[in-house]
Amino acid sequence: xxxxxxxxxxxxxxxxxxxxxxxxxxxxxxxxxxxxxxxxxxxxxxxxxxxxxxxxxxxxxxxxxxxxxxxxxxxxxxxxxxxxxxxxxxxxxxxxxxxxxxxxxxxxxxxxxxxxxxxxxxxxxxxxxxxxxxxxxxxxxxxxxxxxxxxxxxxxxxxxxxxxxxxxxxxxxxxxxxxxxxxxxxxxxxxxxxxxxxxxxxxxxxxxxxxxxxxxxxxxxxxxxxxxxxxxxxxxxxxxxxxxxxxxxxxxxxxxxxxxxxxxxxxxxxxxxxxxxxxxxxxxxxxxxxxxxxxxxxxxxxxxxxxxxxxxxxxxxxxxxxxxxxxxxxxxxxxxxxxxxxxxxxxxxxxxxxxxxxxxxxxxxx
Amino acid sequence: xxxxxxxxxxxxxxxxxxxxxxxxxxxxxxxxxxxxxxxxxxxxxxxxxxxxxxxxxxxxxxxxxxxxxxxxxxxxxxxxxxxxxxxxxxxxxxxxxxxxxxxxxxxxxxxxxxxxxxxxxxxxxxxxxxxxxxxxxxxxxxxxxxxxxxxxxxxxxxxxxxxxxxxxxxxxxxxxxxxxxxxxxxxxxxxxxxxxxxxxxxxxxxxxxxxxxxxxxxxxxxxxxxxxxxxxxxxxxxxxxxxxxxxxxxxxxxxxxxxxxxxxxxxxxxxxxxxxxxxxxxxxxxxxxxxxxxxxxxxxxxxxxxxxxxxxxxxxxxxxxxxxxxxxxxxxxxxxxxxxxxxxxxxxxxxxxxxxxxxxxxxxxxxxxxxxxxxxxxxxxxxxxxxxxxxxxxxxxxxxxxxxxxxxxxxxxxxxxxxxxxxxxxxxxxxxxxxxxxxxxxxxxxxxxxxxxxxxxxxxxxxxxxxxxxxxxxxxxxxxxxxxxxxxxxxxxxxxxxxxxxxxxxxxxxxxxxxxxxxxxxxxxxxxxxxxxxxxxxx
Numbered sequence: 001x002x003x004x005x006x007x008x009x010x011x012x013x014x015x016x017x018x019x020x021x022x023x024x025x026x027x028x029x030x031x032x033x034x035x036x037x038x039x040x041x042x043x044x045x046x047x048x049x050x051x052x053x054x055x056x057x058x059x060x061x062x063x064x065x066x067x068x069x070x071x072x073x074x075x076x077x078x079x080x081x082x083x084x085x086x087x088x089x090x091x092x093x094x095x096x097x098x099x100x101x102x103x104x105x106x107x108x109x110x111x112x113x114x115x116x117x118x119x120x121x122x123x124x125x126x127x128x129x130x131x132x133x134x135x136x137x138x139x140x141x142x143x144x145x146x147x148x149x150x151x152x153x154x155x156x157x158x159x160x161x162x163x164x165x166x167x168x169x170x171x172x173x174x175x176x177x178x179x180x181x182x183x184x185x186x187x188x189x190x191x192x193x194x195x196x197x198x199x200x201x202x203x204x205x206x207x208x209x210x211x212x213x214x215x216x217x218x219x220x221x222x223x224x225x226x227x228x229x230x231x232x233x234x235x236x237x238x239x240x241x242x243x244x245x246x247x248x249x250x251x252x253x254x255x256x257x258x259x260x261x262x263x264x265x266x267x268x269x270x271x272x273x274x275x276x277x278x279x280x281x282x283x284x285x286x287x288x289x290x291x292x293x294x295x296x297x298x299x300x301x302x303x304x305x306x307x308x309x310x311x312x313x314x315x316x317x318x319x320x321x322x323x324x325x326x327x328x329x330x331x332x333x334x335x336x337x338x339x340x341x342x343x344x345x346x347x348x349x350x351x352x353x354x355x356x357x358x359x360x361x362x363x364x365x366x
Numbered sequence: 367x368x369x370x371x372x373x374x375x376x377x378x379x380x381x382x383x384x385x386x387x388x389x390x391x392x393x394x395x396x397x398x399x400x401x402x403x404x405x406x407x408x409x410x411x412x413x414x415x416x417x418x419x420x421x422x423x424x425x426x427x428x429x430x431x432x433x434x435x436x437x438x439x440x441x442x443x444x445x446x447x448x449x450x451x452x453x454x455x456x457x458x459x460x461x462x463x464x465x466x467x468x469x470x471x472x473x474x475x476x477x478x479x480x481x482x483x484x485x486x487x488x489x490x491x492x493x494x495x496x497x498x499x500x501x502x503x504x505x506x507x508x509x510x511x512x513x514x515x516x517x518x519x520x521x522x523x524x525x526x527x528x529x530x531x532x533x534x535x536x537x538x539x540x541x542x543x544x545x546x547x548x549x550x551x552x553x554x555x556x557x558x559x560x561x562x563x564x565x566x567x568x569x570x571x572x573x574x575x576x577x578x579x580x581x582x583x584x585x586x587x588x589x590x591x592x593x594x595x596x597x598x599x600x601x602x603x604x605x606x607x608x609x610x611x612x613x614x615x616x617x618x619x620x621x622x623x624x625x626x627x628x629x630x631x632x633x634x635x636x637x638x639x640x641x642x643x644x645x646x647x648x649x650x651x652x653x654x655x656x657x658x659x660x661x662x663x664x665x666x667x668x669x670x671x672x673x674x675x676x677x678x679x680x681x682x683x684x685x686x687x688x689x690x691x692x693x694x695x696x697x698x699x700x701x702x703x704x705x706x707x708x709x710x711x712x713x714x715x716x717x718x719x720x721x722x723x724x725x726x727x728x729x730x731x732x733x734x735x736x737x738x739x740x741x742x743x744x745x746x747x748x749x750x751x752x753x754x755x756x757x758x759x760x761x762x763x764x765x766x767x768x769x770x771x772x773x774x775x776x777x778x779x780x781x782x783x784x785x786x787x788x789x790x791x792x793x794x795x796x797x798x799x800x801x802x803x804x805x806x807x808x809x810x811x812x813x814x815x816x817x818x819x820x821x822x823x824x825x826x827x828x829x830x831x832x833x834x835x836x837x838x839x840x841x842x843x844x845x846x847x848x849x850x851x852x853x854x855x856x857x858x859x860x861x862x863x864x865x866x867x868x869x870x871x872x873x874x875x876x877x878x879x880x881x882x883x884x885x886x887x888x889x890x891x892x893x894x895x896x897x898x899x900x901x902x903x904x905x
Binding site: 028170173174176214227230231232233234235237238247248250251252266271274275278282292293296297304312315319322323326327328 | 371379388399403552558
């Protein structure tokens with residue numbers, strides 16, 4: 001099968017499943033919050049539309065353009081991240097500063113930075129390809145990562161920080177940083193993560209809840225999300241209770257249309273449905289990596305790194321989201337790419353896919 | 367210099383890591399389904415499934431003609447759920463005239479706000495389409511005859527379980543079988559699904575009693591009247607149909623209103639009060655003496671006014687010189703009854719009483735029935751034997767006495783009297799005395815009314831009966847001033863249709879004898895019942 005088809009089939013399948021699952025999982029919550037049961041799915045459709053426009057735009061931008069402008073995107077994203085902390089710009093929800101209200105919708109700077117950091121790290125690795133394993137070349141992206149992580153952690157949003165850290169480290173590792181430095185970095189990051197968990201009471205409580213989410217002490221508190229998520233998956237069984245029939249989305253499972261959409265998907269469509277979803281992601285990964293591989297063959301290192309970055313971002317987030325949903329790791333609110341409701345995330349992902357399609361097209365012409 | 371190979375070892379490290387995690391995810395997904403599914407499903411059910419029992423309709427208790435004595439009707443109550451809004455409440459209050467004011471803090475739990483909605487109210491509540499209002503079905507038990515028959519029927523409590531009387535005896539078949547249904551609810555505890563019926567309830571079975579509501583009405587009405595007139599404590603009436611072996615009426619006073627939640631239960635004296643009935647038992651032992659041929663009904667006995675047995679005196683109110691056996695009955699002679707008892711002997715007397723159904727439970731199975739005893743002391747004295755002859759040293763409840771008298775009406779056969787119409791448990795009648803003996807006693811009983819102690823029992827119909835005035839027990843002995851006055855009779859004497867027993871507990875001392883107090887009550891009840899039954903009087 002041609003890379004195009006593999007990409008298009010998996011990509012369109014994922015977007016379709018996402019649309020259906022957002023509609024299904026948000027229906028009661030939307031009705032309760034706004035009176036319109038289709039409030040979230042309508043907005044999701046709107047973002048899909050805008051996302052397609054973004055995709056088309058990036059399809060027309062030569063990929064080399066980003067080699068010159070990656071710093072600009074980064075600067076813009078960083079500005080947005082910093083702007084969050086300016087009073088009256090950032091919107092605080094549940095004690096977290098994550099959104100900037102731009103009138104008709106909110107944008108989430110920590111999603112935007114994912115886009116820029118892929119371009120920037122890809123460009124950086126390409127530019128420093130011959131000296132990537134030196135300490136000096138290694139320090140610069142590390143300093144950048146530290147700044148970004150600190151900014152995101154201050155929102156606070158440990159999950160996104162972790163993803164971005166994993167993304168940057170993964171890309172650098174792939175591009176060829178020294179193994180010793182990599183291990184060192186890994187130890188530092190993991191230690192910081194452990195410290196962040198142990199010294200923040202609510203995160204530590206979540207960690208304890210992860211060990212036994214049904215323990216009477218936590219089942220209505222820090223274990224509430226995970227226990228309900230597991231109930232969803234247990235209810236679903238192999239074949240699911242049927243689309244639209246989830247009982248858990250009746251306010252039992254919080255964030256059913258964002259952070260726990262995989263659980264609702266398994267409840268309604270079963271393990272079979274969940275595995276089909278995972279297969280669609282694997283197909284997408286294969287498609288993206290194939291584009292990267294062809295780029296490499298055509299000596300287009302920058303483009304190859306971009307593809308690898310996109311693959312890494314999506315795969316990390318997918319694995320992270322599903323692992324949280326099934327209780328493999330402690331609860332951390334993270335959306336499932338292409339599936340969960342979330343405008344900024346969808347636009348960023350579709351834009352990145354747009355770039356991958358563009359690279360694929362360019363590969364054919366060279 | 368770095369070689370630009372896409373599939374370098376670093377790539378594989380990353381890919382293998384990702385595959386490893388993916389594998390862990392799939393493994394965990396399977397593990398959840400295999401290991402934890404049951405537990406998780408349970409946890410889920412606990413959260414969003416509620417089960418509700420569906421109450422079956424309790425069976426109706428009818429009288430023999432299909433008049434309801436206990437009937438369940440559906441009633442609808444309105445409940446406000448948590449977070450029920452004030453504006454809706456105002457709307458509702460205007461529509462229904464609700465008494466309840468809206469609590470300032472709102473409703474924090476399901477609260478009953480209006481009982482017994484009518485159909486218009488139900489419709490207007492439904493038209494509000496407010497999901498914080500719930501209408502619940504409830505069954506209410508009604509007893510149309512109220513206190514007239516309460517001690518017999520009993521009642522079923524709030525939980526629908528029969529507590530007393532017939533409601534208790536036949537609770538199993540009346541109550542039916544509960545069904546259940548389930549609902550799904552959301553995390554706000556709102557019910558979000560239509561009920562899913564899991565088990566259809568089985569409605570209780572209806573019961574037809576042999577009771578005739580009209581006769582019961584007369585029995586109770588005149589019983590109360592008589593008790594009031596005599597300033598008595600209580601009393602009871604039993605009416606049997608000798609031909610069909612049906613119990614037509616069981617009245618007991620004091621009674622209670624079974625329809626009221628504040629009911630004060632009163633015992634059913636017909637089954638629960640066994641007492642020493644006195645002279646009403648005289649014909650029983652005498653009938654056995656005739657049956658055995660010890661005497662003819664017209665055998666004359668010489669009787670002193672007083673006799674001394676074991677140093678205790680037994681006396682009649684006057685000296686009769688001599689009385690026939692029939693006259694001993696009609697004048698209720700203590701001395702005569704004593705002589706006959708002593709002639710009959712203790713073994714015979716005890717056997718006779720047992721044959722007539724005394725000192726054993728009756729087949730109706732009334733809860734905690736008190737079925738009396740016979741003084742069976744070893745080395746029983748002659749005085750005690752004589753006492754058994756005139757109804758002391760033996761206790762019996764009114765129902766037993768009535769059934770025993772029906773033997774005279776049924777040509778010496780003891781029938782089994784039913785409370786349930788068409789009861790499958792038909793017993794073969796048992797011969798107790800010869801039909802001649804029974805007829806002879808009937809004639810004597812007729813004399814009681816014609817010119818004996820029971821003149822006031824007279825009706826338009828020719829009847830036969832026997833009076834009884836028994837001392838109540840107080841402390842270790844008999845109370846001189848406390849009586850239970852009884853009358854038991856068979857009417858009309860030719861058709862032998864009804865056996866009617868009446869007694870009055872502690873009548874006023876102005877007139878306390880069975881002849882003065884109980885006989886007139888028998889008369890009124892007999893007269894009215896027979897007229898109601900359209901029995902002709904060819905007198």
